[in-house]
Amino acid sequence: MAHQVATSESERRLPVLPCACANIRRAARAVTRLYNHEMRSQKIEITQFTILMALERAGEISQGKLGKLLALDSTTLTRMLVPLRKRGWIQEKEGEDRRFRIIRLTTAGRMKLEQGLPHWKRAQDRLQGVLGEQTMNQLGQLLAQVTAIFEDS
Amino acid sequence: MAHQVATSESERRLPVLPCACANIRRAARAVTRLYNHEMRSQKIEITQFTILMALERAGEISQGKLGKLLALDSTTLTRMLVPLRKRGWIQEKEGEDRRFRIIRLTTAGRMKLEQGLPHWKRAQDRLQGVLGEQTMNQLGQLLAQVTAIFEDS
DNA sequence: GACTCATAGATGTATATACATCTAGTATGG
C-alpha cells in the first residue's frame, strides 16, 4: 500500500502558498537550514553569527538600536544575547545613561566571526549560485522594502 | 508608484544586510508581526492559521507530508500541532499504517479559518498595497525558488 | 519467523521570538 509516492517532479517543486507570510516564513526556514548546515562545524548558529556581523559593522551599539536594525523586538534580544555572552563573544558596558546597555564584540567574538566567515560565504555562495547575482540583489532590495512595512504602527 | 513614502526620518530605511539569511529572517519577522497584528482579535497566530489553510487545501494529510509542504521539520510539527489540537481545530486519526498520523481539520477548525479569513486578507492586502500585485507575485515565485534550495541534502 | 534496515513520529534539549507587564532610571512641568 504505497501511500502515493509522488514522482520526483511533483515533490521537487513546492507550490507557492496563498499566504505571503507563509511563503516568506517557509523560505526563511529553508535558508536558515542551509546556512546552519554550513556553519555547523563552527558551533555557531546563523542567527548568532548575524548578530556578530551586525556588531562588527555597527561597533558599540545599544540593545534597542541593534533590535531596530534587525527588526527584532528589543526584549527578544535580551534572551538572544545570553548565549553570546556566555560564550564570551560579546560584552556589555553601561552608557552614561544607566538605562542603556552598550553592546560590543570581544576579541574572541571578532575571532569567531573571522573563522566563521568562510563557512558563511559558502552558504551565501550556494544560494547565489541558485539565484544568480542579480536576482540575489533584487531579493535583498525587495526584502528590505518588505521589512519596512511594519517598523512601527 | 508613490508607495515609497520617504519619510523625513533617516532611521526609516533599514539597510540591506550583507547576509541573505539575515535579510530574509528579518523580513519574515516584520511580516509576521504585520499578520499577527491583524489576526490578534481572532486569538490565533498567523503560524497556526497557516496550518489551518494548508489543511483546508490538502485535506487529510500525514504529519510528514504537511511538514514537507511547509518546509517544516516533521518533529517541529509534533509540537506545533499541540495547541491546535487543544483548541479543537484539528484532529488526528491513524492511517492503515500505524506509524502515520493523519491530520484533518475539524468543523471548529474550518469555522475558525472562515472567521479569520477577512483579517488575514487585510494583512495580505496591506502588504500587497505596498509592493503592488506584480511584485507580490514575483516575490512569491522567488521565495518558492529559494525554498527549494534545501529540500533535502 | 528472526535479522536487518527503513520510516514516521515522539522526546530531550537548546535557541528564537513576541507581547504584556514590571522595574529602574531619566526628563520635565509646576
Next chain:
DNA sequence: CCATACTAGATGTATATACATCTATGAGTC
C-alpha cells in the same frame, strides 16, 4: 524638589523551530 510621564530593558509566559536520539512499526531477506 516632587509628581508624572517617558524610555530601555528585564521577566513571565507562550509559541516556533531544529537536531539528535529514541520508540514503534513496517518491509525485505534468508
